[in-house]
């Protein structure tokens with residue numbers, strides 16, 4: 001490429017400056033290493049009292065060091081030249097000299113906002129925006145947007161959207177990367193939206209929703225660190241494979257404080273598989289399940305139909321249905337969850353049985369001697385008959401036991417769900433010992449709420465608890481600063497007190513950070529939740545998330561048109577209404593950065609022809625190829641024949657073969673026969689260069705080239721959902737091929 005001499009001078013200048021930034025980064029790193037070594041030395045020698053304080057310092061230095069290491073690659077990516085003559089460098093973190101001269105501004109800082117927002121129409125005091133394109137530590141090129149017309153004539157050769165296009169055209173690695181250097185204005189508005197309330201970000205395929213969700217999490221933690229540090233931010237995605245795909249983005253942004261979890265992993269200790277059938281997923285996701293669980297639990301609080309005779313150390317006592325009913329009603333009226341109300345139930349009946357025993361003994365021995373009533377109470381409590389009778393009436397339950405019973409015994413389910421058809425009960429019934437599914441997690445979580453603590457009396461020692469609670473209260477107070485006020489304004493639910501929040505977060509260990517504490521504590525209350533691919537969530541799953549954030553501070557990201565789960569939603573309105581009413585704000589993303597125009601248009605035409613209204617975003621670039629369509633007599637031979645051409649078209653990039661579930665096994669074995677270890681299965685195997693996957697697993701991911709097999713099968717004839725085919729067609733960044741033995745869905749070929 002031809003460079004003018006000014007351009008070369010500019011490049012040299014930037015190389016010099018960037019070298020200075022790295023030098024400073026290295027210095028800071030050495031400094032932190034030194035401090036860490038120092039603290040560790042003193043830790044091994046120090047007195048017990050200072051220990052926890054020094055531990056805290058050690059953790060802080062470790063975190064800072066990890067952050068400094070993580071931002072090494074492409075540390076800086078921009079420079080602003082301002083009207084007042086200042087130059088401001090924008091990078092992954094803020095850097096200053098030892099005497100506090102600012103060298104580089106963190107991209108999340110308010111002063112960096114104009115880097116993403118300024119345009120030629122609204123310059124916001126910016127004369128020139130410069131993108132620095134780095135590979136590791138080297139400045140490869142610079143690209144300028146000249147916003148001030150006066151500068152244009154001075155140096156015309158330095159304009160361009162090169163940084164964005166270079167990023168978009170680069171080969172995919174199977175792991176998402178950050179977009180911090182090239183965030184576009186409409187994306188930046190979402191990323192920097194206020195913390196409070198519910199923001200829904202609707203956008204078609206490839207509009208950067210996932211990227212925006214991740215950068216927003218990083219932005220919020222930076223900007224509201226004091227408020228969010230203690231409670232933490234949760235980022236929820238659809239599957240573990242998806243979480244793996246995005247796991248490197250936040251560390252590369254210098255952010256480690258976000259808890260990342262798939263929706264199936266929100267119950268500590270449970271690893272969930274995908275729900276095997278759509279029917280079961282849909283039923284388990286319905287809001288009526290709340291009532292079903294409540295009824296099932298009420299049915300577990302049983303009154304016997306006749307008197308029970310109980311042997312206590314040779315004396316026979318009688319437990320009548322009336323007594324059990326009265327105790328049950330009293331226990332229920334405490335309003336406590338099942339296991340906690342059980343304490344009341346048991347206490348009442350033990351007392352009554354003890355009285356009965358006392359009376360009987362007094363009668364038989366004649367004289368009244370009440371001195372040893374306490375022994376009698378103990379006799380009653382430890383009687384096997386009594387224990388069995390009380391347990392039969394009111395069994396302590398774990399969520400796992402309760403839900404497993406409901407799903408394996410159709411009689412129990414039918415009794416709790418009188419509105420369900422036999423077919424619906426059949427869809428939910430499964431063999432004992434079956435693995436937990438993603439849809440079960442929402443049921444387990446609901447059950448945990450209804451059941452409460454299994455052994456409420458077995459608390460930890462009170463002093464430790466009190467101390468923790470004081471600390472949690474202090475944290476919660478900080479979290480709540482200002483939040484309540486704006487909540488009250490927006491009318492979201494009841495206003496919370498610091499006590500409420502501390503109560504939520506009180507049972508966890510002192511030394512763990514928010515992320516670690518949250519991952520072991522189901523009742524952890526997060527300060528903010530970011531949900532990606534949110535259209536897939538069922539109403540029951542929404543309930544789980546709403547419980548995890550009592551402040552109702554959410555960023556919800558998704559595309560209603562891509563819904564493929566039968567339990568997912570058809571509109572944001574419908575999905576959110578039960579939880580926040582009308583109190584949410586919609587933002588839209590309108591530009592597709594992934595898929596070339598020809599392919600994006602074919603996907604939108606197909607969706608429209610199938611009756612789905614899609615928000616078809618404008619594609620930011622033309623591709624080299626229109627979609628290729630093969631009608632063939634036999635699928636597998638045609639696939640094997642097409643693959644070499646596809647592989648060479650993407651020149652060593654990543655290729656996906658997306659097939660309906662029923663074909664996956666056959667396709668895998670045919671391809672493995674030819675390509676051996678180059679074939680990866682499913683979305684978790686993105687290390688390989690050819691990935692065979694279902695549409696569902698491909699959701700949210702992207703590939704350089706995509707081959708879709710039997711597209712007509714991915715159109716669900718039973719519903720208006722065309723999600724699977726629409727998702728599959730919008731995965732490629734370069735090239736799309738469809739191979740079909742049958743019909744080609746309307747609209748794909750124009």
Ligand SMILES: Nc1ncnc2c1ncn2[C@@H]1O[C@H](COP(=O)(O)OP(=O)(O)OP(=O)(O)O)[C@@H](O)[C@H]1O
Nearest residue numbers: 179182183184205206207208209210211593594700
């Ligand atoms: N401003 C940007 N600069 C560079 N790349 C971008 C930008 N915005 C989006 N991209 C890239 O576009 C691709 C699509 O982004 P992303 O996966 O976030 O889209 P999405 O809206 O979540 O898509 P889908 O709904 O189809 O899953 C990614 O490779 C992302 O890095």
